[in-house]
Amino acid sequence: MSSERKEHVLGDLSDFPVGTHRVVKVGRREIGVFNIGGKLYGLPNVCPHQTGPLCEGKPPLGTLVARGQNDWKFEWVNEGEIVACPWHGLEYHVPTGRCLAYPNITLRSYEVLLDGDIVKVRL
Amino acid sequence: MVGVFLPCAGLERLWGHRQYDPIFEAAQAVDLPLLMHSVTVIHPVFPFNTQGFETEFGRHICSHTFSIMANLVHMITTGVPVRYPDLRIAVTEAGISWVPFLMHKMDKEYIERRREVPFLEDKPSTYLKQMYFATQPVEEPENLSDLVTMLDLYDGEDNTIFASDWPHHDFDHPSKVHQIPFTNEVRRKIFGENALRLFNIDAGGNRLGVR
Numbered sequence: 001m002s003s004e005r006k007e008h009v010l011g012d013l014s015d016f017p018v019g020t021h022r023v024v025k026v027g028r029r030e031i032g033v034f035n036i037g038g039k040l041y042g043l044p045n046v047c048p049h050q051t052g053p054l055c056e057g058k059p060p061l062g063t064l065v066a067r068g069q070n071d072w073k074f075e076w077v078n079e080g081e082i083v084a085c086p087w088h089g090l091e092y093h094v095p096t097g098r099c100l101a102y103p104n105i106t107l108r109s110y111e112v113l114l115d116g117d118i119v120k121v122r123l
Numbered sequence: 124m125v126g127v128f129l130p131c132a133g134l135e136r137l138w139g140h141r142q143y144d145p146i147f148e149a150a151q152a153v154d155l156p157l158l159m160h161s162v163t164v165i166h167p168v169f170p171f172n173t174q175g176f177e178t179e180f181g182r183h184i185c186s187h188t189f190s191i192m193a194n195l196v197h198m199i200t201t202g203v204p205v206r207y208p209d210l211r212i213a214v215t216e217a218g219i220s221w222v223p224f225l226m227h228k229m230d231k232e233y234i235e236r237r238r239e240v241p242f243l244e245d246k247p248s249t250y251l252k253q254m255y256f257a258t259q260p261v262e263e264p265e266n267l268s269d270l271v272t273m274l275d276l277y278d279g280e281d282n283t284i285f286a287s288d289w290p291h292h293d294f295d296h297p298s299k300v301h302q303i304p305f306t307n308e309v310r311r312k313i314f315g316e317n318a319l320r321l322f323n324i325d326a327g328g329n330r331l332g333v334r
Contacts, residue, residue, distance in 0.1 A: 049234060064241040072206055074241060089235045101237040103245055 005122050013117045016040065019080065023055050024121075031110050031121060034060060034094050036080055041094050042110030042121055043083070048099075052087030054107075060094055125330075126213070126322065131161040131190045139197035147207045156211040156255075156321050161190035169193070183293075191217040192225050195251065199229065202242020204250040213255035213321055215286060220262045223276035226251050252278050255321045257286035258313070259295045270303045280309050284318045 008026045010033060016022065021034040023045050030045035032055020047054040062079035066072045082100070084091045091100040097107035111122040127150045129138055136142060138159070150157055163186040165174045170189035173182040191214050204210070229247035233240065243250070256279065264270065274283055288294045300313065315326070323331050 064238045066202065066241040068206070072202065072242065089237075091237060101233055101246065 007113065007115075007120045007122050010112070010119045010121055013114065013119055016119055019059065021055060021059060021083070023053070026121060026123060029123070030055075032056075032083070033112055033119070033121075034083070036060065036094060039095070040112040040114065040119060042112040043092070043094060043097060043107050044110075047085040047087065047090055048105060048107070049085065049088060049090050052085045054085045054092070055083065057084055057086035063091055063100060126156045126158040129157050129159045129194075131159050131194045132164045132186070133166045134194070137197035138194040139199070139201040139203055141201065144206075147203060147210055151207045151210045154209075154323060156213055156323075158213050158215055159191060159194060160215045161187045161217070163187070188217045188221050192221060195225065195254070196229065199243070199247050199250050200240050202240070204253055205242045205244060211255065211321055211323075212253075213257065213284070215257040216259055216288060217256075218260050218262050219256050219258060219270075219277075219279065219283065220273055222251065222256060222279070223273065226277060248277075252282070255282045255284055255317065257284050258300055259286040259288045260293045261295050261300055263299065267303045271305060274305075274309075280312060281317060281320075283313050284321065285314050 010016075010024045010026070010031075016033055016035045018035050018038055021032055023030050023032050025031075030053075032043045032045045034041045034043070034055075043055055045053055045055040060080050060083045062076045063082040064074050065077050066074050078093060081094050082091050083094050092098065092107055093100065097109045099105035099107070113120045113122060127146065129146075131138065147157070163173070163179070163182050165182070166172070167174060170185065170193045173186055176182045176185075195214070198204070198212070204212070226248035229251065233243070233247050237243070240247070256277075262270065262273075274280060285297065285300050286295070287297065297314070301310065305313065319326060325331060
């Protein structure tokens with residue numbers, strides 16, 4: 001049995017305009033594909049909290065943080081990079097899969113590739 | 124022993140409001156712990172709308188503990204334990220059985236509302252567990268080993284401190300806490316070592332160096 005990862009075609013780049021996201025199915029897997037500033041990212045469409053459809057919510061926004069180096073003032077950061085699960089609002093940083101609320105949780109990231117204008121995922 | 128007493132009854136603004144920051148700043152700077160304590164008051168706003176009770180039974184159950192919970196929630200909301208990481212915070216006269224409840228309630232809300240508390244770097248229970256809890260008035264379940272479980276739920280071995288409240292009407296005799304089937308090691312911590320750490324003193328009562 002080959003352990004080599006396979007590439008699966010997801011569509012044309014025009015199906016994934018900058019600033020949008022959509023969920024694609026590969027076999028039984030649902031993958032949220034995000035185009036953030038021209039870079040493509042893939043995350044599982046399952047929130048580890050209560051299995052909510054993580055990537056079917058609103059387009060990614062930024063989020064609020066408060067840090068000592070800025071005198072603990074509220075700051076809006078990571079504009080366009082934070083997806084919130086539509087069920088309970090748990091937030092994730094799309095480029096890294098990092099859960100903002102729980103530092104010990106990081107989602108797996110799928111490798112989304114561009115082959116010419118064809119968008120593929122490597123599984 | 125010296126600490127900074129925070130009265131928690133009848134406050135218009137809960138502890139954690141930014142107007143109190145200078146107190147926390149000073150306490151941290153001089154290495155003094157905060158000691159939170161409430162009393163039974165009647166004040167027609169939560170958590171003191173105790174005018175609805177006809178008995179001291181009802182008022183006394185709710186006044187201390189609910190006030191402490193409201194103040195702690197607000198302190199965690201505004202990131203006091205994050206903004207003042209060396210501050211030691213202790214709660215007195217609220218018993219201990221509410222601690223697991225508050226941990227779990229805060230952690231549940233945090234899932235949905237992290238953005239409202241962006242000071243926090245981890246779930247709220249992480250910070251609650253860093254506080255110290257005085258036992259009095261210690262709960263007295265029929266099965267005293269339930270209190271061992273209770274402590275386990277909030278990792279309370281290193282932050283629970285025996286308190287008597289002597290000579291008040293609702294004091295606890297040390298024998299009651301002694302009857303709880305803790306290991307001797309845990310007893311030693313609850314009856315002394317944890318308090319020494321809270322007050323940063325040695326067993327002779329001498330203040331240790333400022334951290």
